[in-house]
Amino acid sequence: MTHDTSAFSRRRFLQGSAVGAGILAAPAIVSSQALAASGTVNFVGWAGYPALAEKVFPAFAAATGIKVNFKELPDQETMFAEGKVALEAGGVDVLEPAIDRWGGWNSNGLLGPWDPAKLAMDNYLPGLADGSAGERSRADGKLMYVPSNWGTEALVANEANAKLSSPPSLGDLFNPENSAVLRPHSTLAAMGRWLDATGKLPRPWMDGYTDMAAMTELWDIALAEAIKAKGNVVQWWSGENEANAGFTANGATIGLNWDSTGYNLRKDGYKYIAPVEGAFAWHQGFVLMKNATNVDEAHEFAKFVSTPEGSAMWAAAFSSNAVGKGSAEFVDPEVAAYYGGTFDDAALAKLWWWPEQSAEFIAKRSEYADKYKAA
Amino acid sequence: MQDLLRRYGTGLTTLFCLLVAFWILVLVILPNFSMLFESFFPYLPVAELGGPKDVFTLQNYEKILANPIQTSWFGLPITLPIHVSTFVDTVFFSALVTLMTLILAYPLAYFLAKIASPRSIPTLLLLLFIPMWVSEALRAFAWYIILTFNGPLNALLKALGIIDQGIRWQNGVFSSYDAIVIVLTYCYVLFMLFPIYTSITSLDTNQIEAAEDLGSPWWRTHLRVVIPHAKPGIASGCVMVFMLSAGSLLVPTVVGSTKANWFPQTIYAWFNDALDWNTGAAYSMIFLLVSIIFVILAMRVFRVKLSDIAK
Numbered sequence: 001m002t003h004d005t006s007a008f009s010r011r012r013f014l015q016g017s018a019v020g021a022g023i024l025a026a027p028a029i030v031s032s033q034a035l036a037a038s039g040t041v042n043f044v045g046w047a048g049y050p051a052l053a054e055k056v057f058p059a060f061a062a063a064t065g066i067k068v069n070f071k072e073l074p075d076q077e078t079m080f081a082e083g084k085v086a087l088e089a090g091g092v093d094v095l096e097p098a099i100d101r102w103g104g105w106n107s108n109g110l111l112g113p114w115d116p117a118k119l120a121m122d123n124y125l126p127g128l129a130d131g132s133a134g135e136r137s138r139a140d141g142k143l144m145y146v147p148s149n150w151g152t153e154a155l156v157a158n159e160a161n162a163k164l165s166s167p168p169s170l171g172d173l174f175n176p177e178n179s180a181v182l183r184p185h186s187t188l189a190a191m192g193r194w195l196d197a198t199g200k201l202p203r204p205w206m207d208g209y210t211d212m213a214a215m216t217e218l219w220d221i222a223l224a225e226a227i228k229a230k231g232n233v234v235q236w237w238s239g240e241n242e243a244n245a246g247f248t249a250n251g252a253t254i255g256l257n258w259d260s261t262g263y264n265l266r267k268d269g270y271k272y273i274a275p276v277e278g279a280f281a282w283h284q285g286f287v288l289m290k291n292a293t294n295v296d297e298a299h300e301f302a303k304f305v306s307t308p309e310g311s312a313m314w315a316a317a318f319s320s321n322a323v324g325k326g327s328a329e330f331v332d333p334e335v336a337a338y339y340g341g342t343f344d345d346a347a348l349a350k351l352w353w354w355p356e357q358s359a360e361f362i363a364k365r366s367e368y369a370d371k372y373k374a375a
Numbered sequence: 376m377q378d379l380l381r382r383y384g385t386g387l388t389t390l391f392c393l394l395v396a397f398w399i400l401v402l403v404i405l406p407n408f409s410m411l412f413e414s415f416f417p418y419l420p421v422a423e424l425g426g427p428k429d430v431f432t433l434q435n436y437e438k439i440l441a442n443p444i445q446t447s448w449f450g451l452p453i454t455l456p457i458h459v460s461t462f463v464d465t466v467f468f469s470a471l472v473t474l475m476t477l478i479l480a481y482p483l484a485y486f487l488a489k490i491a492s493p494r495s496i497p498t499l500l501l502l503l504f505i506p507m508w509v510s511e512a513l514r515a516f517a518w519y520i521i522l523t524f525n526g527p528l529n530a531l532l533k534a535l536g537i538i539d540q541g542i543r544w545q546n547g548v549f550s551s552y553d554a555i556v557i558v559l560t561y562c563y564v565l566f567m568l569f570p571i572y573t574s575i576t577s578l579d580t581n582q583i584e585a586a587e588d589l590g591s592p593w594w595r596t597h598l599r600v601v602i603p604h605a606k607p608g609i610a611s612g613c614v615m616v617f618m619l620s621a622g623s624l625l626v627p628t629v630v631g632s633t634k635a636n637w638f639p640q641t642i643y644a645w646f647n648d649a650l651d652w653n654t655g656a657a658y659s660m661i662f663l664l665v666s667i668i669f670v671i672l673a674m675r676v677f678r679v680k681l682s683d684i685a686k
Binding site for chain 1 (some may be wrong): 418442444457460461520523543545546636640644646647648650653
């Protein structure tokens with residue numbers, strides 16, 4: 001089989017199956033177009049945050065008359081898969097990935113640009129949609145991503161039983177006296193950053209995110225160290241439920257988890273602590289599908305989540321932080337107090353934003369996560 | 376076909392055939408064919424599809440032989456590629472699950488078919504079926520709760536004074552796959568029970584009595600009379616339980632220990648963590664092929680034909 005004919009038949013095959021998928025999906029396409037006239041937006045977002053459907057979407061509908069068709073998915077990988085299917089079958093307008101992920105989605109041809117004129121770019125808090133974050137939201141000068149909320153991944157620790165160093169460090173996750181709830185890939189990054197901070201790496205950990213040769217060199221070291229400390233891992237998590245069960249049902253004393261996990265466990269004797277190396281921080285937002293049918297409604301939707309009230313509600317649903325100016329007065333005082341307890345100004349200044357990760361990096365990263373899991 | 380036409384007429388028969396053809400072609404053959412096809416091409420961004428890099432390749436299949444790790448089998452250290460090791464574990468522990476379900480199901484099937492009074496059969500079958508009314512996801516999660524460190528099993532054993540320190544059952548006492556084996560056995564035991572029950576029911580009770588009259592001890596009656604008759608049922612039960620266990624994604628994900636890796640989880644990781652659908656497809660094909668070979672070999676060894684199982 002020569003290269004030319006194989007590529008040719010592959011295209012033919014894909015075209016054929018796309019036509020087939022189109023016919024099968026015809027009812028969905030027809031109905032989504034029919035719905036577009038009455039003002040809807042098809043949104044694919046995160047599962048496990050019921051306040052979105054209970055509070056935010058009704059408020060959005062009340063403000064604009066636009067109904068949100070919400071499809072809940074557990075993680076970004078599943079969202080990407082959904083988007084890839086929707087590229088052929090339609091039916092998705094807006095998705096909600098993290099800022100370090102949309103680049104990979106875009107290079108897969110999923111995304112179309114936002115029109116800043118239809119949004120209100122002045123609504124966003126400084127540093128979230130401008131500056132370096134603003135640069136990272138654009139491709140070829142076009143705005144591809146607008147923020148929806150942001151948050152952190154740091155230590156969740158049992159107040160009574162976790163053995164913490166002073167000040168608390170990412171290294172506490174690998175203390176054999178603690179039992180830990182971890183997820184493989186961020187744990188390897190935590191190990192890398194801890195080794196970096198204690199001067200045990202031959203070059204800066206950040207080099208791995210830009211140079212694949214440095215990546216394998218550094219991740220090999222982090223993997224070997226993490227495997228040595230693996231005995232204290234009692235539960236893997238990939239979503240909110242597993243993380244929570246790891247602490248409550250499996251009795252873990254420490255974990256590297258999202259802030260929402262810490263918030264949900266705050267009354268069960270757990271604290272959310274920023275490590276001395278700085279908490280991992282993520283930035284999440286809306287992207288527009290290239291073949292979105294409800295483009296104006298999608299812009300209205302993203303704009304609503306930049307208003308003081310909308311952004312506060314969105315952040316409250318995720319127990320995370322709002323992106324809109326003036327959102328502070330709408331934030332639940334309990335949530336505000338919770339974050340104030342973890343992040344003083346020094347901890348905020350140390351936030352470690354997840355760097356951009358290419359498709360090649362992510363493939364390699366999951367290889368390391370795989371080895372760590374199997375060890 | 377003639378029989379079908381005579382009984383249902385042209386219209387209904389055509390409908391039946393079309394529906395069956397749709398099922399097999401669109402829901403089984405085409406998706407698998409598309410996976411097979413994609414498994415021979417590299418994972419590329421959409422923009423590079425059809426470009427110079429988009430060529431026929433075996434590299435997705437070669438990946439299963441990459442990344443050797445140190446592991447051990449029954450205490451013997453051995454170096455294997457990481458995914459081959461996962462694969463071997465999956466096949467081994469699925470076979471173990473099959474054996475466990477067989478040990479549990481055979482006596483029960485015999486009891487139901489030959490010993491229990493016919494009047495109590497509907498009640499007994501209902502009792503066996505009730506757990507099946509709950510979804511597999513919930514049953515797996517219930518087992519997760521039972522086996523957790525702060526779970527009811529540890530609480531009970533502590534209250535009875537049998538243990539004073541909680542045991543991490545999920546991480547395994549004998550191997551890191553204990554929890555998976557327990558829960559898969561629980562989930563799939565009925566798939567073993569019913570084929571065996573059906574085949575033992577068709578055995579003439581006189582044959583068992585004749586064996587006993589001729590002085591055969593109970594174990595020889597089973598070995599020479601009941602088991603040979605029930606072999607097709609045992610074989611189809613084994614094939615079903617083995618394939619279901621080896622292909623299970625949900626149970627290993629929910630109850631698996633931090634050291635266990637089930638091959639479907641590896642496939643899932645290729646699709647959903649690495650976003651490399653092509654390699655995921657290649658792994659699926661390898662898994663499908665080797666599982667089929669394994670089942671055919673097992674059928675050869677036990678001298679069962681496919682037509683026996685279909686009955």
